[in-house]
Amino acid sequence: MSDAILALDNVSKTFGRADKPVYAARSVSFGLHPGRTLALVGESGSGKTTAARLIMREYTPDEGQLLFRGKPLGKASAKALKAYRASVQMVFQDPFAALNPTHTIRYHLERPLRLHQPKLNSKERTAAIEELLTRVKLDPALLMPKYPHELSGGQRQRISIARALAVNPQVIVADEPTSMLDVSVRLGILNLLNDMKAQLGLALLYITHDIATARYVAEDIMVMYAGQIVEWGDTESVLTNPQHPYTRLLLSAVPDPDRRFSDTRFSEELNRIEFIRRQSALPRPETREVANNHFIRPMPE
Amino acid sequence: MTDPVLSIRNLNIDYIGAEKDFHAVKDVSFDIAPGEFFGLAGESGCGKSTIAFAVSRLHRPPALIRKGSQILVGGRDVLALDDNELRRFRWREVAMVFQSAMNSLNPVLTIEAQFYDVLKAHTRISRAEARTRAAELLKLVDISPDRLSSYPHQCSGGMRQRIVIAICLALNPKLLIMDEPTTALDVVVQREILQRIDVFRKELGFSVLFITHDLGLMVQVSDRIGIMLEGELVEVNDAQTIYRTPQHAYTKRLWASMPKLHGEQIREGAKS
Ligand SMILES: Nc1ncnc2c1ncn2[C@@H]1O[C@H](COP(=O)(O)OP(=O)(O)OP(=O)(O)O)[C@@H](O)[C@H]1O
Ligand SMILES: Nc1ncnc2c1ncn2[C@@H]1O[C@H](COP(=O)(O)OP(=O)(O)OP(=O)(O)O)[C@@H](O)[C@H]1O
Ligand SMILES: [Mg+2]
Ligand SMILES: [Mg+2]
Numbered sequence: 001m002s003d004a005i006l007a008l009d010n011v012s013k014t015f016g017r018a019d020k021p022v023y024a025a026r027s028v029s030f031g032l033h034p035g036r037t038l039a040l041v042g043e044s045g046s047g048k049t050t051a052a053r054l055i056m057r058e059y060t061p062d063e064g065q066l067l068f069r070g071k072p073l074g075k076a077s078a079k080a081l082k083a084y085r086a087s088v089q090m091v092f093q094d095p096f097a098a099l100n101p102t103h104t105i106r107y108h109l110e111r112p113l114r115l116h117q118p119k120l121n122s123k124e125r126t127a128a129i130e131e132l133l134t135r136v137k138l139d140p141a142l143l144m145p146k147y148p149h150e151l152s153g154g155q156r157q158r159i160s161i162a163r164a165l166a167v168n169p170q171v172i173v174a175d176e177p178t179s180m181l182d183v184s185v186r187l188g189i190l191n192l193l194n195d196m197k198a199q200l201g202l203a204l205l206y207i208t209h210d211i212a213t214a215r216y217v218a219e220d221i222m223v224m225y226a227g228q229i230v231e232w233g234d235t236e237s238v239l240t241n242p243q244h245p246y247t248r249l250l251l252s253a254v255p256d257p258d259r260r261f262s263d264t265r266f267s268e269e270l271n272r273i274e275f276i277r278r279q280s281a282l283p284r285p286e287t288r289e290v291a292n293n294h295f296i297r298p299m300p301e
Numbered sequence: 302m303t304d305p306v307l308s309i310r311n312l313n314i315d316y317i318g319a320e321k322d323f324h325a326v327k328d329v330s331f332d333i334a335p336g337e338f339f340g341l342a343g344e345s346g347c348g349k350s351t352i353a354f355a356v357s358r359l360h361r362p363p364a365l366i367r368k369g370s371q372i373l374v375g376g377r378d379v380l381a382l383d384d385n386e387l388r389r390f391r392w393r394e395v396a397m398v399f400q401s402a403m404n405s406l407n408p409v410l411t412i413e414a415q416f417y418d419v420l421k422a423h424t425r426i427s428r429a430e431a432r433t434r435a436a437e438l439l440k441l442v443d444i445s446p447d448r449l450s451s452y453p454h455q456c457s458g459g460m461r462q463r464i465v466i467a468i469c470l471a472l473n474p475k476l477l478i479m480d481e482p483t484t485a486l487d488v489v490v491q492r493e494i495l496q497r498i499d500v501f502r503k504e505l506g507f508s509v510l511f512i513t514h515d516l517g518l519m520v521q522v523s524d525r526i527g528i529m530l531e532g533e534l535v536e537v538n539d540a541q542t543i544y545r546t547p548q549h550a551y552t553k554r555l556w557a558s559m560p561k562l563h564g565e566q567i568r569e570g571a572k573s
Contacts, residue, residue, distance in 0.1 A: 154345025
């Protein structure tokens with residue numbers, strides 16, 4: 001495997017008061033590699049978006065550091081930071097909040113192009129916008145003059161992705177990029193992410209609640225609970241042979257049309273959920289390799 | 302047979318444009334029975350949210366409902382309600398969890414204040430009573446009452462989504478509309494919330510109009526499902542039939558484009 005272009009090295013981040021701390025990241029370490037996708041799944045509120053925000057430098061680590069091309073970002077020059085910002089782009093969880101309601105779609109894509117490729121003349125820029133829209137499977141002629149409120153949720157998310165691509169990034173952090181898209185469109189976006197990874201050699205961090213889509217795009221996967229990565233490694237190995245109780249719980253709750261809700265016993269399962277939650281919330285510094293490229297932080301069953 | 306809670310007949314909705322109008326909902330008719338869990342699925346942009354907004358009378362220009370369309374809730378003509386009736390109708394008759402619910406909370410109010418706002422507008426309730434009720438409602442969606450004093454930005458996306466659901470249940474509506482209510486949640490919490498809503502609906506007897514792109518989930522929770530394509534309702538049937546023997550080619554295609562958790566992966570086919 002190539003070296004990580006971007007890595008978190010033992011990063012911790014805590015929110016809230018000292019007597020009621022919220023552990024959003026607890027000694028989190030992982031690397032993103034060109035041409036590979038790493039999926040991050042887990043409990044809502046476990047710290048997935050926090051990891052994204054740490055990468056986007058919206059939050060600074062309480063402990064630990066970010067490494068870009070192997071060098072600590074904390075000591076980087078202003079120039080290196082600028083390069084970092086252009087190289088790392090984010091696609092957000094909510095397409096409704098991500099776009100500016102007062103600007104057209106054309107404007108949303110034109111702006112990053114102007115900043116990133118100032119040499120393009122207006123004709124070339126229009127061609128680039130058309131190419132981006134076609135990439136995300138939208139009709140350029142129809143969409144360019146529209147405003148965000150005139151689009152459906154799915155159409156808006158595709159605009160966010162096109163905008164991230166506009167600056168030719170090397171790393172894309174996608175936080176729930178397809179959660180508001182219906183299945184057939186979602187598959188188009190997932191294929192798009194796969195193509196970008198393969199053709200442009202992008203390193204992707206794919207944050208999702210939809211584990212089946214993680215399997216579709218990611219070579220590696222991490223499962224997070226209360227700020228801690230409790231299980232990680234090769235996607236196929238983790239999903240077919242989960243070892244951590246929380247991962248097992250998560251996988252058992254994946255929607256399954258063959259199991260009606262009304263047929264399942266609710267309260268018993270809930271009791272078990274509470275136990276797993278309490279146990280998973282405790283810090284577990286120990287790491288165990290359970291298979292080739294497959295690790296857990298063990299907890300008592 | 303009992304009268305339906307929601308009855309939609311020949312619903313046509315246009316978005317009025319400068320040059321030409323866009324026919325977003327085309328002659329849609331369906332009913333939801335008391336206590337029924339009805340799922341609505343379909344392509345992004347097919348008009349699901351437009352229908353949801355019309356049913357709760359929250360549609361705004363340029364959306365225009367054509368003459369001849371009919372929406373009845375509990376037998377009452379929703380499209381004929383005046384402002385006064387509308388105020389009473391919202392939250393009590395129909396409550397809606399929006400697609401962008403996690404951003405629909407007021408950023409400058411604590412969670413407690415947002416519950417109080419809704420409760421005091423419809424009931425005579427003291428601040429202390431509202432607080433107790435809010436704490437109960439939060440427990441329903443698995444959030445600690447400690448969070449009452451938090452502001453929205455201090456909560457994760459999934460927590461905000463659950464808070465909105467709790468606010469919607471505050472006034473025991475007859476019909477709960479949920480537009481992609483759990484997309485922001487992990488599957489464990491999603492399952493807990495929907496199973497809880499399922500239990501409440503059986504206890505309290507309200508009906509649910511559930512919009513999601515997650516067909517697997519939809520089949521798990523819904524009694525009946527409607528599939529929409531470009532503004533039209535192309536197939537309505539009980540959930541198991543939609544899953545096992547879908548009739549419409551589009552429904553079949555939807556099933557074929559869902560990535561699999563185990564076994565052989567679907568192929569890149571559904572690229573269009
Ligand atoms: N700015 C902040 N101030 C205080 N607490 C915060 C802040 N940002 C995040 N948190 C808390 O940190 C925890 C992790 O939040 P985060 O948004 O990273 O979760 P997440 O895994 O992305 O959840 P979801 O799946 O619901 O989006 C949560 O408990 C959240 O309330
Ligand atoms: N204010 C508006 N002005 C013009 N057209 C609009 C407006 N709002 C929505 N539309 C169009 O109406 C159609 C239906 O939109 P709607 O939001 O109901 O779709 P949806 O089925 O909820 O999609 P999604 O699953 O992406 O949320 C879309 O093609 C959209 O572009
Ligand atoms: Mg998040
Ligand atoms: Mg919608």
